[in-house]
Amino acid sequence: MSSAETKAEAARTRSAWLLSLPALVVLVFAASGPLLIVLAYSFLTPGQYGNVVWDFDLSGWIGILYTKDIFDGTWGLADAHLTIFWRSVKLSLMTTAITFAVGFPTAWFIATRPAKQRAFWLFLITIPFWTNLLIRTVAINEVIRNEGLLNTSLIWLGVISEPIRIIYTDTAVLIGMAYVYLPLMVLPLFAAIDRFDMRLLEAGYDLYASRLRVLRRVILPIVKPGIIAGSILVFVPSLGAYVTPRVLGGGKNMMIGNFIELQFGQGRNWPLGAALSMTLLVVVMVALLVYVRAANKGDNPHG
Amino acid sequence: MTETPIAIEARNAVKSFGQGAVAVRALDDVSVQIRRGEFFTLLGPSGCGKTTLLRLIAGFETPTSGQILLGGEDITHLPPNKRPVNTVFQSYALFPHLSVAQNIAFGLEMQNRPRAEVAATVARMLALVQLEPMANRKTSQLSGGQQQRVALARALAPTPKVLLLDEPLSALDLKLRKEMQIELKRLQQETGITFVFVTHDQEEALTMSDRIAVMSAGHIQQVGSPRDIYTRPANRFVASFIGETNFLTGTSDGTRVVLGNGAAVDVTAPKGPVTLAIRPEQVRIAGVDGGGMPATVASTVYFGTDTHLHLTLSDGTAVVARQQSPAAGGIDAPKGAQVGITLPTDALQVLGE
Structure with a gap:
């Protein structure tokens, strides 16, 4: 294959990527972005009035099946x-x-x-x-x-x-x-x-x-x-x-x-x-x- | 106990579609007896009622009046799944979700036959239609001719008393159709099952059938062997539908018929106006000045071994004569030539209306 053909091929590939850019942006920011935020939040500590505190904590995941007793603080099945x-x-x-x-x-x-x-x-x-x-x-x-x-x-x-x-x-x-x-x-x-x-x-x-x-x-x-x-x-x-x-x-x-x-x-x-x-x-x-x-x-x- | 020689019979079968003024009589008082083990063809143009009659036998339709009998037993109101009759559909109607072998096994499984018997019969059927290597294919992966054979094997597998075939070859190309005609005939002879075959193709009907019922406008016009139907058509419809025919009108005095051009032929017919029929190959061309009825060659159509001469008699009646091409010994009669023709009396048929 000649170098001109290789270049044309590369240009085609580039324009293909450029053309699909809007779709990629939508996929990354509208679909994956919010999901990643939710995923990140699930590993954080609950804040006092809602929201989250940026400290790693597994209690969100544990809380799916277990609940902490408010008196003695032990975990029991929810x-x-x-x-x-x-x-x-x-x-x-x-x-x-x-x-x-x-x-x-x-x-x-x-x-x-x-x-x-x-x-x-x-x-x-x-x-x-x-x-x-x-x-x-x-x-x-x-x-x-x-x-x-x-x-x-x-x-x-x-x-x-x-x-x-x-x-x-x-x-x-x-x-x-x-x-x-x-x-x-x-x-x-x-x-x-x-x-x-x-x-x-x-x-x-x-x-x-x-x-x-x-x-x-x-x-x-x-x-x-x-x-x-x-x-x-x-x-x-x-x-x-x-x-x-x-x-x-x-x-x-x-x-x-x-x-x-x-x-x-x-x-x-x-x-x-x-x-x-x-x-x-x-x-x-x-x-x-x-x-x-x-x-x-x-x-x-x-x- | 002796079984009746009649496999299936329609008695005064009438089938109307629609109600009141718009009702259409697809079948009008049809009675026919189909013998055990024969290849019986229902032949006619589209809309003649042949498919309706087939559907009455299969049980997909119930007659408006009349009866359907199978081996002498009234099955008029039996649903299709209770009749020992199977159908090869025009569209094949193979089950797309099943393999070739599963399609063939379907009827047997629905009859709750033992597994071993089903497997054995399927293997036998695959061999019969020469599709063993295709057993596990999906039907959509097969060619038209192969699908046709699966449809045949599927309908034959439960060993029905009667096999119904609804224009099964119409979707195939000419070469394949010829092969399948021979194949069908072979299957019918090997299995000994009564075949009821529906077609609008007169050549197919003539080459394959033991007997033919020619149908038109909801009536059976004639039932007979292919030879009977071809050489002794009962009426004008049958004569014109099967093969090519010349019609000549004339007046009979009982033993002689005087034709429109004044010539007389020695044919016994009821007195009064009559129609005579003669096949193109029976018309003899006596020669350019060899006597007979004078005729003018209006045009010639070359078919290779044969040549068709389109002739005009002195009163304007058109007659087609088929003869061998000049190279094969026929008379060379170019357009415009004057010839003489003779009509052999034993080839002339007197037609009823």
Whole structure:
């Protein structure tokens, strides 16, 4: 290769780097920067009135699972924290399951409409997206609270005499999250079902498969990428949900998101909040990796 | 117990799509009997109802009225998964998430056959369609012809009583199609399974079938062997759909038909106006001044070994004659030449409407 060509090559490389500079700046400062700050804060000492003191301290990380007795200063297992973690994982898994159970038939219905009608049905699904999350959550509150739409209608119909207490329970949080995240499940499922070749259904029936077995052996394996995408899109934000458990769960039914917020607010323990944030991040990443890998492996039941 | 010689039968099958004024009768009172072990072809132009009839047999559609019988048993309302009938789809419809071997095993697994039997049958099927080296490939990695063979093996694996083939060769190029025609015929003879084959390609139908049902507008026009259908078409539609045909109109007095140009041929036909049909290769060219009906050569089309002469009779009727090219012994009749033609009476067919 001549030196002129080498120079031209070098110039091309340089301009390529220059052109990608804005993206690199955004990545470093907007994505990695704040993360690094959070990571650094998790190893510092909490300040008296919030903020942090720049002294290395592991108590933020220890505080995730243990709590210091205020009288004798010994460390003991923090049951309250574990309850919050467990509730978060449980509610997120249940939210994913509910949105799948509701979202799959919905997505199937939309994908099997004539092409002209599909845009309309998809629009209906996405309408809530155009509204602020807080307003949607308050609207759910309005429906399920003791004097809300649901209870008053049921009492008026004579089905119940006392209002059912749903608001400020885990059920309320579950209803709210399932409602809020449903479109995130429906859209990737729709995309996968839309690509599904409906003629395969006939091939399945023709080869002695019952309806249930066509669903299990033909439809589900083929639309699996959509199921995985939808589950991830629902599970991840559910795990970090903040607004919904706050508005519908009341103060008692905290999830991790609320617990983290507490450390930066009334708790005045920024290192613990930072350590919790990092933990949540790692848990989500590990869960994603395990799930995606398991899903890919399951691709070939005979091999 | 003796089994009936009829594998599958449609009795007065009617299938309408839509309701009321916009209803379309895809099948209009169709009755047909398909014999055990035969290669039976449903032939017709698109929209003639051949695929609808196939789907009624498969169970994907239920007839509006009438019955479908399998081995003498009424299966009209049996769902497809309960019918011992398998289909090779036009689009193949192979399962994209399964390998070649898993595709072939699918039907057997759904019937809950023992594992060892499934494995043995899959191996046998792979050998039958010569795809052993491809057993673990994904179907998307195969060529069109190979996919076609997987579709065949998958449908044959559960040993159905009847195999339905919905224009399975239409997506293949000409050379591959010819190979697959021979392959299909071989598979049918080796397995002894009744094949019901749907096609719009008359040549395919003639070369492969034991019997053909020619369909048009929701009706069966004629059922017969390829030779019957070609040499003795029942009506004008069959004559024009299968091969090329000349139609000559005339008036019959019972034993003789007087054609439009005044010439008479000795053909027995009901009195009154009749239509006669004759294949281009049956038209004899007697020579430039060898007698017969006078005709003018309007144009010639050269096909290599054959030459088609487009002739005009004295009353303007167009007749196509096929003969060997001059180099192979045919008469050299250039455009504009006057020739004489004769129509052998045994080659003339009287057509019903």
